[in-house]
Amino acid sequence: AQRVTQPEKLLSVFKGAPVELKCNYSYSGSPELFWYVQYSRQRLQLLLRHISRESIKGFTADLNKGETSFHLKKPFAQEEDSAMYYCALRSDSGAGSYQLTFGKGTKLSVIP
C-alpha cells in the first residue's frame, strides 16, 4: 500500500526565512510526486510536479528515491506563501496512474 507522510501539521517561519516542508512516501514501484497548495477557502492548485523539474513561485522540490522524500523548499518565505500544502503520490499503473494519495497536509504560516 502506498502512503504519504507529512510530519508537520503546522510550520511557522518569519518572512524572509528559508522554508522546508517535509514529505516522505512509501511505495514499491515508480511513483510520481506532486505538491498541491490550498489558499484560504480555495480549491487545491498544483504547485509542483516532480517530472517537470520546475521552480514555481520560488519553490522547488527534488525527488530523492534513496530517502523516499520529496521535500518542498523555498529560500525566502513571503507572507503570500501562507497556505495549506499537500504532498501527493500517484502510482505507476492502472487506475492508480490517475488518482492521488495525499498526505495530511502542512499549514505554513509566514510571520511578517
Added chain:
Amino acid sequence: NAGVTQTPKFQVLKTGQSMTLQCAQDMNHEYMSWYRQDPGMGLRLIHYSVGAGITDQGEVPNGYNVSRSTTEDFPLRLLSAAPSQTSVYFCASSYSGIRRGSRSYNSPLHFGNGTRLTVT
C-alpha cells in the same frame, strides 16, 4: 473552459436526508473523482471513474453512491446523511497525458472549488 464546476457551494442537511453533489467538467477528461477533506486527515478518495459507465470505490466509499452516465458529469449521492459526513467535498478530473521516455504520465488533477456540507 470553465474547468471543474461543483454545486452547491454550501449545504446543510439533517440526519437521514439525501442529496446529490454535482460535478461537471468541460475539458473532456476521462478520469473523475471525489475526495473529502477533513482537518488532520488530508484528502481521502471516496469514488472515482475512469470513463463513462465505469465507477469504482476509493478509500472511504461507505454512505456514498456515484454514477458516470456522461464524460462530463460525475454526481455524488449521499443516501442517508450522517453527521460523520460533515466535510468539504472536492471533485477532481484528469486525462491521459504525455510520454517521457518509456513512461506515460497522466495530467495532474484539476480540482473544483469544493462543497462545504454540514449534517446536523
